[in-house]
Amino acid sequence: MRKITIIGAGHAGLQLGIGLLGQGHEVTIVSNRSKEDIAQGKILSSQSMYNMAVALEREQGLLFWDEACPPLEGMHVRAGNAEAGVMVDFRTRMPAGQSVDQRLKIPRWMDEFERKGGTILISDVGIAEAEALAAQCDLLLVATGKGELGKFFERDDERCQYSAPQRLTALTYVHGMKPREDFGAFNINVNPGIGEFVHFPGLTLSGPCDIINLECILGGPMDRWTDVKTPEQHLALTLELIHEFFPWEAHRFTNVKLTDNNGILAGAVTPTVRKPVGTLPSGRSVLGIGDIHILNDPMTGQGSNNASKGATRLMKAITAHGNRPFDRDWMQEIAQDNWNNAQWSARLTNTMLNPPAYVLNILGACQGSPKLAQALAAGFNDPRTMADWYFDEQGAEHMIASCAEAPAAA
């Protein structure tokens, strides 16, 4: 049994912490927000989780919402603009995923962590506190997401594609949206040069809802959020932008209302890769996980999926390490393994933020090729499957040609 402390009770910290308790370790989580703070606060994410990551949570006994949460069963992609209308339109089924409001999920997981014997301390951790924590455990992990402590970890310039935010993301949870007639879909609408409108069903505090992500290119015509001060103004601008830039979707939004006044969020992240092995002033090493290592723009919905997959891999690696010290070399190995797996989510997201012409060709070709459309959806579920074909022109051409020849799987 090892003594492990995790700073941050978010997706990565809690899934890992609960898993480690199940494997017989002694685990403490120190976080700066209580269950009540989170449940009563603003939404944190749109947290669309695809099948692979959801299956890992289910395996750990952590999916308490299978009955209540509407499933995400496929993907529907459209690209166009107000003048020309929809120019690309394809849909494909996916193995089921789901999106459970983190205001529900995180407090429930905090309960579960304590029920399994873990200790939660509420405290805002700085470097001095991290030093004290590191001195009292075998392994200190930092899972503080976008919090200030992340700045302690050096930016990995070689692995970062951007040094500034690429989108302002406006997130809105609503009730009353007109349902689709086919399946619960991860809907992606692209208005080239303007932004994206991504929406899908989810579960929030007041029941099933729809979650809207408007991804507004900074400085572009959708970047109008500066004067928005109230929840009513937030919803009004959301609907205005849908009508103006994605009119083919507008008829589904005529009767929507906010799920609650905290069901809104607007902000921008700089997609960032950090060197996740840090050195405290004492010389002790700490390992950053989740968003600390790889922070993606929300557009393709990869961060929670990475948190889940990374937590599962790390849980196994910690137990497999036995009684050996969790030294810097071990942490570097873990960090490299996480990069080997999760880099493809960053590449997918960064490519979608500024898609080169060959990516637009892929999207166009999906319209006539169910097999290619399936491969694209499978790539959102597991971006590693895109390594050979989504990130260079030659690979894309080859993939388009090979999918055109073969019929889709049933």
Ligand SMILES: Cc1cc2nc3c(=O)[nH]c(=O)nc-3n(C[C@H](O)[C@H](O)[C@H](O)COP(=O)(O)OP(=O)(O)OC[C@H]3O[C@@H](n4cnc5c(N)ncnc54)[C@H](O)[C@@H]3O)c2cc1C
């Ligand atoms: C608008 C938006 C939409 C998104 N949509 C999706 C999506 O659809 N699909 C998807 O997969 N991902 C999405 N993400 C990303 C996803 O939410 C994150 O990647 C995921 O929550 C990261 O998990 P984490 O554990 O690393 O950090 P978090 O879940 O953010 O947890 C960090 C925790 O650390 C605590 N903390 C912070 N600083 C300190 C400190 N100094 N001391 C103690 N505790 C501290 C925080 O209170 C928090 O509880 C979205 C993100 C945003 C912003």
